[in-house]
Amino acid sequence: MKKTQSKSAYYTHLLLRAKIIVITGLLTFKISVSIAQTAPFKPIDEKRVQEIEAMLTDKPSGFGEPYNKRKVWNSLLKSGDYDQFLRAMKNYTFPAFSKDDYFSLSNGSASSSNAGLTMMRKRAEGLAKVTWAECLQNEGKYTRMVEEGLRDIINQKSWVSPRSDHDFKNYNGVEYSVELTSSLYAHTIAQTLYMMGNKISPKLRKEAMDALYTRIFNPIHRKISTQNDKNDFLTADNNWNHVCLAGLVGAALTVIEDKHERAVFTYIGEYYSRNGLAGFNDDGYCVEGVTYYNYGFGHYILLRESIWQATGGKIDLFDDPKVQKIARYAPNIEIINGVYPAISDCREGAKPSEEMMIYLNRSLALGITQYDTLTNKSATSNNRLNVMMAFPNSSSKSQPGKNIQKEGAKIRSLFEQTGVLVCRPLPGSPANIGVALKGGHNDESHNHNDIGSYTVVQGNQIMAGDPGVIPYASNIFDPQYRYTYKTVGSFGHPVPLVAGTQQQPGVQARSRTVRTDFTKEKDNITLDIASAYNVPGLKKLERTMDYDRTGAGSITFTDYFEYAKPEWFETAISTRSEWKQTSDSTLLLTRENEKMLVAFSSPGNKLLLKSEEISEGGTPYTRIGISVSKPVSEGQIVITYRPQN
Structure with a gap:
């Protein structure tokens, strides 16, 4: 069978990757190599393992309590929060494994990996749900379904995402990989064994443990002992690191009886999780966007809590100053009214996880009022985070921080080293x-x-800006094909097309902050973005943004360009709003109940408009190209967004 895709480019990043860090407001940039923050692959530090072993409890344990420790379970049942869930479970059917879905990406019957991945994860969710139902009611009503689901999953040919099963080695039993989905299976299975206790037969429990060792624990033992090139998530500096470590270490601490072996896996989590943190910029910015922030950093929380509980708080992965900055990423990237930009592989409409933010708010005393109390008290889609939050944990034992100014109420957030600026109206202002x-x-x-690129929000609607992610096709992480997708390349973004050329990938394509001027009424920033374009003869390309808080407010983008000889120049508006041209120099954007007037001009030049609808499998959006009518040597295009009453 043919290979589903080449390895993800982000999965093979080098440990000591050079990072361009933009210093906002300065005319220079610097290269920073996070040597001290990373954890290169090395043999197990047995001395540290012995120290950890002394901290661990004698018996393994997971999140929450087994079904027979009824105090919290009875309280949850009597609360009424789970009544609707239990009613729905009466007719629940455990999701079946679909071979067709698993192979749909490779046999050409699907254009993305969604069908296979969704099927795989729905089965893990199914095991979690029936475990929840049985532990809540404790009537034996779901025990058989738990056992049948558990047996079905441990005998499943593959635990990994179809997109990660290169040459289908997992499916065919040639080798086993610890990756995003298999680590989810491992921790879900371990939690099921822990929560169900003696309701799981000894025979099935042994089969489940054998499967965990074969597919999860032993591959990591082999990697450590042979230093092979498999399971590179240990040294990855992206979401893979924390997601896989959370599942691996969480499962080990939940079910492995041998205390020394649990200490080994605890050491692996403590040591290698530094790499995932190194993937965040030093200002706390998450380059992967809000969706992957929830996913990656959310799993760092699971890892932290697993180790914190297992060691009685003696090891705390939050004891790192950078964690405090990362924790503030979500409130600082909010634009207004609970709307966040869809930067990177992030979907439009994504928000930070409430459970995650409540945990961070209490654990780190962030003092963000909206995250003081959990409102979604009946979540049962997994038996890891949902169970952890329903039962007493390290964050629930913490005192909330003193209520301080809500993060979103700040008029601006600046991720200085990354070069990301969020501008907001004054509290109480008519501007929205x-x-x-x-x-x-x-x-x-x-x-x-x-x-x-930028995102413009009015009210609670994204009126124009970054279109976000599209469904993952088989080759979307292959560098040869990734930027042929218009939504991933610069064409689908509200950025210039320079002499017919899109932006180039690579660290050499970087913004440089030329100047800033921030006041109570207005914010002004100018970025030099010329290096993003490999265009001979491009002498200058600067983008200035002016954000005006006075009155109803306005946002203006001005692109200044200069060539060695006359060339075409075009900029774009990307939008999911309904739009119409209202004059030679204006557009009207309408989305839900919001209306926004867009004015465009180019002193000394006539402008042309052309539009194109782009889907690529995701939610369609329109790219409105605004270009000079003939090649010119220099000029500027100005676009201003204003609320339309």
Whole structure:
């Protein structure tokens, strides 16, 4: 069978990757190599393992309590929060494994990996749900379904995502990989064994443990002992690191009886999780966007809590100053009214996980009022985070921080080293528009070629800006094909097309902050984005953003360009709003109940408009190209967004 795809580019990043760090407000940039923050692959530090072993409890344990420790379970049942869930479970059917879905990407019957991945993860969710139902009611009603589901999953040919099963080695039993989905299976199975206790037969429990060793624990033991090139998530600096470690270490601490072996896996989590943190910029910015922030950093929380509980708080992965900055990424990247930019492989409409933010808010005393109390008290889609949050944990034992100014109420957030600026209206102002402008460079994890891209929000609607992610096709992480997708390349973003040329990938394509001027009434920033374009003869390309808080507010983008000889120049508006041209120099954008007037001009030049609808399997959006009518040597295009009453 043919290979589903080449290895993800982001999965093979080098440990000592050079990072361009833009210093906002300065005319220079510097190269920073995070040597001290990374954890290169090395043999197990037995001395540290012995120290950890002394901290561990004698018996393994997981999140929550087994079904027979009824105090919290009875309280949850009596609360009424789970009544609707239990009613729905009466007619629940455990999701079946679909061979057709698993192979749909490779046999050409699907254009993305969604069908196979969804099928795989729904089965893990199914095991979690029936475990929840039995532990809540404790009537034996779901025990058989738990056992049948558990047996079905441990006998499943593959635990990995079809997109990760290169040459189908997992499916055919040639080798086993610890990756995003298999680590989810491991921790879900371990939690099921822990929560169900003696309701799982000894024979099935042994079969489950054998499967965990074969597919998860032994491959990592072999990697450590032979230093092979498999399971590179240990040294990855993206979401793979924390997601896989959380599942691996969480499962080990939940079910492995041998205390020394548990200490080994605890050491692996403690040591190698530094690499995932190194993937965040030093200002706390998550280059992978809000969706992957929830996923990657959310699993760092699971890993932290697993180790914290297992060691009685003696090892705390939050004891790192960078974690405090990363924790503030979500509130700082909010534009206005709970709307976030869809930067990188992030979907439009994504928000930070409430459970994750409540955990961070309490654990780190962030003092963000909206995250003081959990409102979604009946989540049962997994038996890891949902169980952890339903039972007492390290965050619930923490005192909330003193209520301080809500993060979103700040008039601006600046990720200085990354070059990302979020501008907001003054509290109580009649203005109801905000904007996020992205600098950075084009070699970020889950990168889109998007230097200079922006997102404009009015009310609670994204009126124009970054279109976000599209469904993952088989080759979307292959560098040869990734930027042929218009939504991943710069064409689908609200950035210039320079002499017919899109932005280039790579760290050399970077923004440089030329100047800033921030006041209470207005914010002004100018980025040099010329290096993003490999265009001979391009002498200058600067993008200036002016955010005006006075009155109803306005946002203006001005692109200044200069060539050695006359060339074409075009900029673009990307939008999911309904739109119409209302004059030679204006457009009207309408989305839900919001209306926004867009004015465009180019002193001394006539402008042409052309539009194109782009889907590529995702939610369609329109690219409105605004170009000079003939090649010119220099000029500027000005686009201003204003609320339309």
